[in-house]
Amino acid sequence: MISVRHVWKVFGSNPAQIIGSPDANLSRSELRNKTGNTIAVRDVSFDVAPGEVFVVMGLSGSGKSTLVRCMTRLIEPTQGEIFFQGEDILKVDEKRLRELRKTRFSMVFQHFGLLPHRKVIDNIAYSLEINGVSKEERHHRANEVIELVGLQGYGQAYPEQLSGGMQQRVGLARALAVDPQVLFLDEPFSALDPLIRRDMQAEVIRLHHQLGKTMVFITHDLAEAVKLGDRIAIMRDGAIVQIGTPEELVAAPADDYVANFVQDFPKSQVLTLRWIARKPELNEVLTGPILPPTVTVHNSMRQIVESSVPIRVMENGHLLGVVTAQDMLSVVSGSEF
Amino acid sequence: MSVAMLSKPEKELKASVVKRYKVGIYLGALSAGFIFFAVLMRGIATLPLDTSSLTWFQSWLNNVSDWIGNNQNSNPFFTFFINVIRDSINAFVTGIQDLISQSIGNNASPLIGWLGIVVLLSFVAYTVANIRVAILVFVGLVSLGLLGFWQESMDTLALTLAAVVLALLIGIPLGICAGLFPRFEKVITPFLDFAQVMPTFVYLTPVTLFFLIGPASATIVTMVYAIPPALRITAVALHEVPWSSVEAAVSMGSTRMQALRKVQLPQAKRTMVVGINQTIMAALSMVTIAALIDAPGLGKVVVTALESLDIGKSFQAGLGIVILAVLLDRTTTAAASKVDAENSHLVSRVRHRQILVAGGIVTIAALLISRIYNWAGNFPGTGVIGSDIARYADDIVNWIQNHFVNVTNSITNGVSYGLINPIQNLLTNSPWFITGFAFVLLAMILGGRKLALISTVCVLGIVGTGLWSDTMTTLASVLVAAIATVAIGIIFGVWIGRSKRADQIMRPMLDAGQVLPAFVYLVPFLGLFGATRFTAIMAAIVYAAPASIKLMADGIAGVPASITEAGIAAGSNKWQMIVKVQLPSARRALALSTNQGIIYVLAMVVVGGLVGAGGLGYLVVAGFTQLNLTGKGLAAGLAIVLLGILLDRITQAAAARSTLERTK
Ligand SMILES: Nc1ncnc2c1ncn2[C@@H]1O[C@H](COP(=O)(O)OP(=O)(O)OP(=O)(O)O)[C@@H](O)[C@H]1O
């Protein structure tokens, strides 16, 4: 659905000259001291499949917001191509871009970006309003999405009269009002407290299942990323260091940076037996219970512990390997992987 | 963090301390050197010039003025451009005057009689503000009539309105451009800064040169003076709109126009109304001063009364200006907070609808009545109350003069002989190159080579106007007034900055003080001290003090808590806290308040030319009244501009320097 190809964004006075020059290989602070430029996004490429939730992660300042803004051209990329259903959106004119933004893309912002002088319902109806939808119709539609995000009864309130969590629901409702194909969410829940955050995550998962939207979701919270993401891209200093499923990242981090990222995460929750099954040793009994490789360690824990002989991991009648309580413990305690 | 990294800022700090110390030595040496050479060479090359004699430059300006006068009706530049502007503005102003102030045709009253205006404006005040302000407007307007200045007040109002409408028509779109396009803002900011620094006075002469003396010139000059605040605050208002909401609107596919109309302007409304307030107050201030170029209204009464030293009458008209200022200020301020309340959704509009309809009907009725009945058209009575007030004021002033003549005289003399005369003598008797060189050196020390160059240009420019000696006279008054202003600024600023209570009590008074047009400050002091430069200096101090105090107070209050706490923790007593902790930390505020103090003082000292302060201001005034002095008046205006730039740049540099040191 979306293909990002070699996108660069350099902030500063002579951005285009940096790319391809030896300076591009300098570290951020070196480049900054030398030329005053900052490479916020560095040669990023990836694809997002229809209906996928694609998560972008990284430390503060790693270029996540810049990347997602480049994807809707709120920030003009310095170089690269971004295809949306085959159309290079970096080449389209203003008018077509506005059309895409009005009907295909929606964004939810970290700091909500609500319009303080408009009521909740008019905030949500804003994009319909500029689409030229009649007042009656857009209020009807707005009320529908208000219900969808669970804000019944708050349509006539003003944003500042709502709590942070409710405001972000308004942001979400606003993004959904035009029924977009792609949702871009830039750290939508970072400003919320843990409880509301959990509710909102559940909300997004529900919406995703219910409406099947494609999402590009930014966060710097790994738990959130794992919970929501089909695939996760990890960014550092503007570049993507690894893209993979949560399991792949935890099981096989590409470098120390990624490993650091995932080290505190409870591995048993994402790792499946496929990753911990090992070759049976010569004298091991191969009569234990059978489990498929797609079960997570967490969910098979009980069976593994209760079994006195090694568990067999089998796929299509094929023995992939065995797992003992010993193996499992070393995963859970983190001494392996 | 490594030790090496920590020691770097420390080193810088030490370097800056050494530097500051050095600057102190330089400045001390400069003052000593200047006084030494000024006294040593006194009387040499002081460039004096009699009031009646002209330099070639001034004669040339006279010729230019004559040429313009002769070609006014033949040269296409005038007939197709300047005169068109003048005529349209004249028509506009006359239209408004016909509406509210000047009787038209055979009618004894303007289109709308006093009753109509009083009710209409009260109603307007109610709709844009609230009922309290509406009552204030009602009472205020009636008292203007009772003062005996109905028509004059309406003339002032008409001119102010005309100028404000034009200023907003120009200022708001430009302000929006500045708010949207940083590059445009960057280009116009220096012009705005420049406009802000110029004393109201200097706008007058060049405009009359092209647009002749009269209401059109008065309106243009007022408009020009009122555009910068309108423009600046509109730009600020747009900057204040959170970028996140604009970005959200763009992300949903808004066009630039839609984002502006639906997102930025609605949120900028409140600040823009504040801008309208500033615009109106600036316009009122200028309209009264434009009396010097024959603008009708209250200002003219004051000028005439000041010139004939009729204290009572000038007090009476000054009171009228104050009333008008208060009405306009209160209404627009309340309108701004109403926008605020609407933004925070405290008022429901529906509730007021019935009242509005009723008020509208009453207003229309009043308009009709004022059209039909004479008593409602022309303000009845002959302003007996006004004359009474004038008489009382005269009596009081007489009484004070009789009983305290010794006191006022000794104050006048004491300050004159003790402070003003020595400074004035020093400056006027010093050779121009010594004083000029001192300025350039000062600029060099505080601001470096570029500022020194600017100062050189200014100094040589002043010499070129042929009015060096008069400039030094003005400078002496400015310095004395500025010293006093800064002293007052420090004393009150520290007090207000340290105490919340003091702030609450003093702040409204300071705000009110800043609202009044420069003119009215002359009146009370004229009564007490007569037509002397001392009056001008006193008026200047009072006029400039509020700005100075406020900046100082903000500076003191803004000293970071961590610094004050450190001071307290170190066991400082109150006095030590002020002198050793708060004042040094507020050095930038001190420099800024000096800068503002000097700018305000300069504006007022020049106006003081009206009441015998001499110097450049007097020449500007003389330029209006005596044909052969037009060129000299223009030259004096130019000298004021150059002096203004010189003083402003140097004090700005001092402020910038203390910021720099603080951030290091
Ligand atoms: N408008 C700008 N001008 C200059 N530099 C910028 C600009 N916007 C971002 N940057 C720089 O680009 C880099 C990436 O910023 P970005 O906001 O994309 O980070 P982020 O990953 O979203 O961080 P966070 O998690 O804190 O939101 C930062 O180093 C930042 O300083």
Ligand SMILES: [Mg+2]
């Ligand atoms: Mg971000």
